Amino acid sequence: MxxxxxxxxxxxxxxxxxxxxxxxxxxxxxxxxxxxxxxxxxxxxxxxxxxxxxxxxxPTFWQTDIRLEIDFAPQIIDPDGRRNPDDLSLADYSALWKKSLRQLFPEVESREELRSLYALISSGSSLQLRDRVMANPALIGVTQNVDLLADDTVDTFFKGGVDRELPEAQRPLKDDQIAWLDKLKAEGKMETRFNTGFFTNGDSREAEQAGIGGALVGSIFTLLITLSLSFPIGVAAAIYLEEFAPYNRWTDIIEVNINNLAAVPSIVFGLLGLAVFINFMHLPRSAPLVGGLVLALMNLPIMIIASRAALKSVPPSIREAALGMGASKLQMVAHHVLPLAMPGMLTGSILAMAHALGESAPLLMIGMIAFIVDIPTSPFKPATVLPVQIYLWSTLPERAFVQRTSAAIILLLLFLAVMNATAIILRKRLERRW
Amino acid sequence: MNTTATTINSATHQGTLIVAQAEAPLKTGPRVIDYNDRRTVGDITVPDPKMVCRDVNVYYGENHAIKTVSIDIGNRQVTSLIGPSGCGKSTFLRCLNRMNDTIPGCRVTGEITIDKENIYDKNLDVVQLRARVGMVFQKPNPFPKSIFENIAYGPHIHGLAANKRELGELVETCLIKAGLWEEVKDRLEEAGTGLSGGQQQRLCIARAISVNPEVILMDEPCSALDPIATARIEELMDELRENYAIVIVTHSMQQAARVSQRTAYFHLGDLIEVGDTEQIFTNPQHRLTEDYITGRFG
Structure with a gap:
């Protein structure tokens, strides 16, 4: 050099x-x-x-009960003794537990004091007793120990949510109420048990009776409809666009529009659902059916994009091998490309479903934010969904509702985690190497 | 020599090339044709043609990839297509079973016949054509399924095997013909993708012959293989040519010389020279062919 x-x-x-x-x-x-x-x-x-x-x-997953000795007195429940279910359901059951409370605290006499004594028990207790009698009329005339729902302030108090040191005016429980509760506790009449009602009840104005059941069922109905619409349509559209459609201006326009739709804010889909499904097609308001349709529309572009990506990732050599063997295009797709793309498609759709599960904005537009106590029995019945329920509870001031909001978030996150884990497991299971 | 070149050059510019070709076809002769002459040298016909290609042009959009190529593919022999990268030999090969149909924007004109049947005829079914003209690709591409399913796929979709037993026999025959039976007979249920590269390529050859084709196209079948696997495939081609017409695209001139009986040399979309392999490699007529086989470019 x-x-x-x-x-x-x-x-x-x-x-x-x-x-x-x-x-x-x-x-x-x-x-x-x-x-x-x-x-x-x-x-x-x-x-x-x-x-x-x-x-x-x-704390929401535990619930405080107060055990009272209830005398199912026939003169209160069924004065004329005919055991007519209509009469039974109209009886004043609150008289039963109020009487029982009065017997426990005979010293309480004034109207005002009695009112604060009765406030310890959930107003739902009357319904609890009624259901018990309706289910088993033989109870009438019997005296039995019954665990009644405590009011949410009592529940909060026993979970340590009320500070005894605070001045009385700033406490939700007054001094005499605390004294009564302490006495009940000392007598072993207060009990904490697993809160099954939280999972089986619908929404309620009374925090101790409010449950996630209605929203859970609503979410499941909504997601089933979303999945059964957006998966087949999305996969079919992706296969057509990726494998069969000619390359021309039209398919270009369609592709650009799909990408744009994936970026449209979800509330816009809610407005579309409101205009088309409710105002034009007159489908029931607040129903999971409409929610499912709206979320399916919202999910479709994401589903199509994920499915197309899965199809694109199948190596062209496999397609050539199949075509070279004389397979028709449909056979090539059905026998070779689709099985290889399926894990990717499933993963994509599960993630899209998880997205839909957490979506609330478009559902507000179609009325799924209504206060609904009944658990929906079909997708045509009014319902709400988990994220909307969380939003509804989060606006309420009661301590028990704050706790329920967090408990609902835990459930929602649990669902999301399960769905994502399923996606990962499916991908690992079905993935084939070549 | 210089004078000849100039004459042909000017003829090209005046657009009288076709006339010249028609009047005086440049066949064998002890002369070396100059670079700028892109007419095909040598005899394009064979006595017993399986496929006949006449004036084949291929366009990828605006790109003219194959320029008026005419050649016969002989029965029971190996025809090799050689040439530098991008010369169109693979494109031409893929015309023979219409694999180019799958490429968007690709247009083929001219005539290609198999047993006097035009394969670009509207009434001809491309599925049936590909069953008659099998293909082996550059990179071994077995299906991500079992060895058995790889071979059984073709017979299955074309409905060639009447029952399970017949299918089993067919799979065995194909694997024996491809020289793979002894190595895989105990693990037919294992994934075809788990085999070594050379075994995978033989599996692909077995798969190609499973539908009893008449022609087998091979697109650089050994370029991803080591020398031992390559030798095994070449041996196999030698056995297979007793029953099939084979067309192979190869980058290795030694391979073309070893396995083929006829050789065609492509350059930038033109078929430059075609002839018996021995003649092409010992006595090329065209300057471009000579340069290529002597290794001056490629």
């Missing part, structure tokens, strides 16, 4: 490289620390969020 023409030959290249090494290593180390810091901050945020939700929400 000619020393005059190569400028590097005049320098000690090894020394120059070595001098630069320090800087390079330092940069790499710095970069590593940036990454670690970012991950730590993210993890910390997640831990804080979960800890907050768990601490607030977990």
């Amino acid at each position: 000619n020393n005059n023409t190569n400028p590097l030959a005049r320098k000690d290249t090894t020394a120059i490289v070595r001098a630069g090494l320090q800087r390079r290593y330092a940069a790499e180390k710095r970069f590593k620390w940036y990454g670690l810091t970012a991950i730590s901050i993210a993890l910390l945020a997640v831990v804080l969020l979960f800890a907050d939700i768990l601490i607030k929400g977990l």
